[in-house]
Structure formats: structure tokens, C-alpha cells
Amino acid sequence: MLRKSFKLLLNEKLPLYTKFKGHLSTTSLVNEKWDLLTAVCLERKPVITQELNEIQKEYEELLAEVEFERSLKSDHELQHELELKQIEALKKGDSDDLDVNLKQTAQDFVDLCVEELTQFKKGSKITQDDKKNNDKSLNRKLDKHLVLLVNQKLGDQKHYLLPQGKREEGETLRQAADRVLKQCCGPNVKTQIYGNAPSGFYKYKYPKQIRNEKAVGAKVFIYFARHLEGQLPDKGVDYKWLDRQEMDKILPAEYKKSVGQLLIDE
Template sequence: MFKQPLKLITPSSLNAINVYLRQEASCSTTTAPVKKWKWDLVSAVCLERHPIITKPMTDLEQRFQESLNQIEFENSYKSDHELKVEQDNKLKGQPVNDDTEVTIKQTAQDFEDAYKEEFEKFNFASRITEADEKKITNSLKRKLDNTLLLLTEQKRGTELLWLPPQGIRNEGESMRQAAERALIDSCGSDLTVKFYGNAPIGFYKYLYPRAKRSEGSDGAKVFYFLAKYEKGTVPEKLNHQWLDRKELTEILHKDIRKCLFQFLIPEESN
């Protein structure tokens, strides 16, 4: 086998190699240009109204609660009222004198009768409100034992969609500041809410229709922030709804629903 003699790399040959590599690199970059996408950064607020009352207990929870109450009753000391009943029973067989007569005037049975009469006059509020009966979905006084999410009607292209309040970030704003401003711009300044953090909890990206892309942006990147409703109202003139998890499933666009349900805690139904 013949071997070629080794050749030394001279400075002139090294320069030639470098020129060749630069030409190859420029050709590879010019032949396959990479499109630079331009995105609108959008902050959205998932505003939740937490349950106002507890859910009805299941049969298992009811029986467990009754067992706990029985254990607590058996291990508890006698109350002042029970001691009063025992004292009244002892006085029943004793001769009546001036001191005893004063004591018997207010017996434990009298207290029980008064409490019973007061209890019978008390009416518990219904768990079903007028908003539930009339299916008024823009009222906060509905589904009191469920978590509700605020949606507003917004136009996207030629469609009207139900979405959380949102807005495009302005120059110089943080995403959290943009979320707070977007909520005020959408729902007014009467709402008092509590944000759970400075970082978004979810993310969704979509492309604009071709006609809108000519305006400068190719699509939007939506960053969702989670917040808790504390007080205030949304203007009635704004088309909005407070919906539970089941209702969200029926009204949200499937892609947005899939995104939101990755971080919204599901409601347990009895």
C-alpha cells in the first residue's frame, strides 16, 4: 500500500481554508432564511368567586359527623344548663320556702321552652337563590356552594367568544401590571380582587387570521393570572357571566378550555 507524503499547512493555504468556510457558512444562511414571528403579549385574568356556603354533606359524611358528635357528647363535661336541670329536679321534692320559690321561678324547662319558641320562628335561608331559579348567569348570587369563574364576551376576528378579561401589554408594563390594567379596562374599577402571585399560572398561543397578520403581528401569546374575587360588581352593560366548571366546559372554545383546565382545580360533585 502506498502512502501519500504528509503536507505542511502553510499560512497561504490556511487563509484559503478560512475563506472557503466563510463562503459555505454564508451560503447555508442565505439559502434557508428563518421567519421571525411577531407576537402580541397578552395578560388575562382568571377571576374566581370562591364558595360562600359549604356543599351538602353526602350520606357517608353525614353518618361520620353524627359519630363524631356522639363521641364528643360522651366525652364532654356537663354544661351549665344540664347542671341547672339536675338542680331543678332535686328542688321538686323539697318544701317550698322563700329562697326556693325565687329559684324555681326560672327553671331550666322555662329556658328550653323559650329557646324552642325562638328556634321555631327562625327560618333558614334557601340554598337555591333567585338567580339560580331564573338562571341569571351574570349574578354573583348563584351557585353559592361552587367556585365561579368570570368570563366576558369578546370579539376575536369575526367571532364572539366567552373569555377571561384580557388585554395586550403596553410598553414598560410587567405582565402582572398589564393583567391588573386589563381587568380594570374590561370590568371597571369597582372590583376588589387578590392576585395569587406575580407569575402567570398558564399560557396559550394562537395565530391571527391572515387578514389581521398584515397589521403587524402574527398572533398572540396569552399569559393567565389567577385571582380571587373579594368584593364589588361588574357593570351590567358589560356582557359577562359567572360560571362553574361544568358550565365552562359547555361554553369555552375547546382549545382555551384545554389550557384553562390544566390549572383550574376541578369541582367535586356530590
């Protein structure tokens, strides 16, 4: 069984690797110049945990049952049992203990606690923005990862892509990523880029009319960043916070593959 799974792993990996090798050889054969671009994949972590699936729920129940079976009775349970016996005795009338009715019984205590719990209102898992499907809001799809996409003009077409920008002379890629993020998000948003190394890569060729000696296409180095706090400005930028499925619908096919590779699955 184990061996089979490893084979599976290898099979998954092989075609990618051979494809990658093919890429390398083409670029080394022809000495083309490429524009270097930096993009930032800004992701909001889920705020709440995802709902358990069926087997997880079943197993959770089992664990609770086993824990109950192995446990010993608590003081509270003992008191409750004792009180039940006393009430029985009172009903029969062979006890004249008057104190029983005066003190708080275990059942009373439980009732009080339950009442307090029902009065407490938990934060709702489904927010207003979920109902309106406001994809500009961070307060949506709390149990999912959300990625920032910005509407950008490439050539004469507009696409929703990760915020990207050209690297300027004398800048490292990381500095470019910082700059791009700041330009896109404004001063209110706090973010953290994970490391100096890019996490993903994508390249595309310009259409033949624009292609020149300076550059035949763009190589996009994607940095991964985590959103910490703050909202983007309302005006000036056309952006969307999307989860994985929504991103799949909106991104160009090849681009989607590159971005999907550096993100964790949901």
C-alpha cells in the same frame, strides 16, 4: 399502597410533560413572531361552605356521639334531673315544697332557647338569582367558585372568554393585566391579582388570511385574580359569572384545558 399512588401521580404527570417538551422544540425551530396577550381569570370565592357528602356527614355524627359518651354531665343537666325528681315527689304528694313552681326550670330554659332559635331566620342558601339563573349576578351559586367570562370578538366570531387584551409597548405583563381588568370591570369592582407571575398559558394561531410577518398567533398569559367586592356595570360589557360546569360547556375545548389547569377543582 403508597407506592402505587405515587406511580399514579407520575403517570398523570408524564404525558403532560412530554407534550410540553414538544411545544418548546417547535417554537425554537421556527423563529415565529407572536402577539403577547394578557388575560385575567377573575374568580369569586365561595361565600358559604359546600354541603357535606355522605361519608363526611356519617363521620360528623360519629364524632358527636363519641364526644357525648366521653363527656360529663353539665350543671344544666344536673339541675334538670333534680327537677324531674322533685316533680315526681310532688306527684306522689310527700313533699310540700312550694318554691318549685315559681322558678324557671331547666326545661323552661331549653324551650325558651329553642323558641328564640326558631324565630331567628338564617340567610337563605338559595338566592333569588339562583332561581332566575341570572348568570350576571354574583349572588348566585354561593357555594361555588364563579369565574368571570366576557363576550369578546376574535376574528369574526364572538366567544365567551376570560377578559384579555394585547400588551402595549413598555408595559409589563402585570401592568397589562391590571389595565385589562380595569377596562373590563369599571371603577366599582375591587380585585386583587395574585402575584406578578402569570398562572396559566394558552396560545393559538390566527387564521391563514390574517397571519402576517408581524405575528402568526397569540400567546395568552393568564393572571389569576380574586374578586373582593363590587358589581360590574350593567351596560357596555356582555359578561357572565359561571361555575366550573357551566364554563366547561361554553369555553372552546383547548382553551378550557389551559384555564382548567390553573383553577382548583370543585
